[in-house]
Amino acid sequence: MHVVHPVADEWTDRYVLWAARTRRVLLTAPLATFLDVAATDGLRPVLVTNGDAALSPLVSLALRRVGGHWAVRTERGVFDGLSGYRIAEFEDLWQRSGTDRERLPGYDRPTPDGVGVLMFDVYAHARAVETTVVGELAQALVGGLGGAPLGAWGPHEPLLEPWDLPTVTAAARAGMPATAALHGLGEGTFVDVTAARTRHGVLEQAKGGVVLGAYPREIAAPVERASDALTVVAERFRPTIGFVSLAHFDVDAGAEPVQRPTAKALEVPLAVVIGPRGVHDLQLDLEGLIERHDVSILGPTRTPSVVVRFSDPDVGLWAQLLAFAYDVGPQRIASAVGMDEEV
Numbered sequence: 001m002h003v004v005h006p007v008a009d010e011w012t013d014r015y016v017l018w019a020a021r022t023r024r025v026l027l028t029a030p031l032a033t034f035l036d037v038a039a040t041d042g043l044r045p046v047l048v049t050n051g052d053a054a055l056s057p058l059v060s061l062a063l064r065r066v067g068g069h070w071a072v073r074t075e076r077g078v079f080d081g082l083s084g085y086r087i088a089e090f091e092d093l094w095q096r097s098g099t100d101r102e103r104l105p106g107y108d109r110p111t112p113d114g115v116g117v118l119m120f121d122v123y124a125h126a127r128a129v130e131t132t133v134v135g136e137l138a139q140a141l142v143g144g145l146g147g148a149p150l151g152a153w154g155p156h157e158p159l160l161e162p163w164d165l166p167t168v169t170a171a172a173r174a175g176m177p178a179t180a181a182l183h184g185l186g187e188g189t190f191v192d193v194t195a196a197r198t199r200h201g202v203l204e205q206a207k208g209g210v211v212l213g214a215y216p217r218e219i220a221a222p223v224e225r226a227s228d229a230l231t232v233v234a235e236r237f238r239p240t241i242g243f244v245s246l247a248h249f250d251v252d253a254g255a256e257p258v259q260r261p262t263a264k265a266l267e268v269p270l271a272v273v274i275g276p277r278g279v280h281d282l283q284l285d286l287e288g289l290i291e292r293h294d295v296s297i298l299g300p301t302r303t304p305s306v307v308v309r310f311s312d313p314d315v316g317l318w319a320q321l322l323a324f325a326y327d328v329g330p331q332r333i334a335s336a337v338g339m340d341e342e343v
Contacts, residue, residue: 015044015069015090024252025049026157027058027183036180039066046090048073049081051104054250054258057117057190057209058157058183065181065192065207069093072104072261079104081261104261110248111262116212117249118145118226119267121205122233122242125277128201135168137237138184138191138206144229145244147189147210159185168193184208188256200277203240211257215248215265219313222246223270227296227309230273234298234305239275246270268317269310272324276303282328293324 010017018034025031025047038045045066049055051074055063063070070081071093079086080093084107087093120141126132135153142150152159153168161167163184172179178196185191191208216222226244233239248264249257274282276299284306289295294309310320 011043013043015046016041017046017048017090019048020053021050023050023053024258025053025055025059027056027062029156031059032062032156035062035066035068038068044069044094046071046093048078049261050074051261054252054260056157057249057257057259058185058192060259061183061190061192061207062181074104076104077102079261081259083107084261084263107263109263110215110265111250111260113251114215114248114262114264115251115257116215116222117209117247117257118147118212118222118229118270119209119245119247120145120229120242121207122230122239122273123203123205124233124237124239124242124275125198125200126202126204126238128197132202133165133169134172134179134195134202134204135163135165135182135184135193137204137233138193138208139163139165140232140236141206141229142186142189142191142208142210144232145210145225146212148187150184150186150189150191152186153182153184155180155182157183159183190257209247209249209257211249211255212246216246219246219268219270219317220311223309223311226270227307230271230307231296231298234273234275234307237275238277239273239305240278240281241275242273244270244272266318269321270317271310272306272308272321274306274308276305279304279306284328289324293320 016038035045045068048071051072072079072081077086084104086102124137150163153163154161172195176197179194181192181194183192188211193206195202195204245267247267250260252258294311296307298305308324310317
């Protein structure tokens with residue numbers, strides 16, 4: 001008997017596959033449903049595209065959110081869309097490593113015509129009251145990072161509704177106790193917004209990116225912009241923890257960020273914010289952190305916020321983040337963002 005899967009082109013007990021045949025891959029309703037079903041069933045989602053395809057930034061965010069993989073099919077075979085290495089079977093995307101395989105041309109060095117994108121991922125708590133607004137956190141981060149205002153939003157692409165905080169808030173409330181991602185786009189900006197009820201109120205997550213311009217050779221200016229934006233967040237909201245990093249994207253003909261099968265510079269962390277609740281829950285040794293890291297203390301002494309900058313390229317940006325995370329404690333970080341809570 002021939003069985004047709006309702007959302008996948010191929011499925012096993014380990015992974016499900018979606019084959020996209022368009023040159024611009026958008027987070028359409030069918031693709032979003034496929035990713036949601038894969039996550040619900042505990043299977044690895046695999047997106048397969050042609051070699052000339054470009055992923056919209058919302059597709060890139062969605063793949064990150066569910067731990068998805070990207071395979072590229074060309075006339076020479078099938079390759080990993082991130083590393084460029086040939087794969088013999090789809091399990092190679094997560095099981096096989098090493099450099100003893102054929103690689104797509106151009107993956108020996110990062111593409112020279114890409115753009116730098118300031119990526120953000122911030123959690124903040126709010127009271128579960130009638131006046132709570134969902135989406136304002138993402139809007140503030142976009143503005144603080146120097147991005148163009150968000151112009152449209154929706155549950156999937158194409159985004160058809162004008163960006164409007166009351167409407168976004170109403171959609172989030174309708175999806176409680178845990179909303180599906182609500183997406184927003186502007187000129188060179190993109191966001192995902194989710195919200196969930198916890199025993200402390202409403203936990204909102206704003207995740208997205210702002211195009212910085214040509215990929216920078218120096219990180220001093222991006223670090224400054226990242227720390228300034230997170231300082232604004234600490235002053236206006238109740239963040240638990242949040243990050244800003246620098247990523248490498250391609251651009252399409254309209255100068256919008258996309259992901260093509262080309263080599264990219266490694267994404268690197270720039271700054272972290274920890275709000276008063278996070279400082280309390282993480283039991284931070286502020287004096288010790290000030291001695292070992294580039295730290296600013298904000299707000300009242302009894303309920304401070306902390307902004308940490310990874311500002312020393314000679315040490316290495318990832319090395320600074322890992323050292324900071326080690327000093328804080330990974331289990332405490334998971335607790336601070338509510339990952340140990342039922343919603």
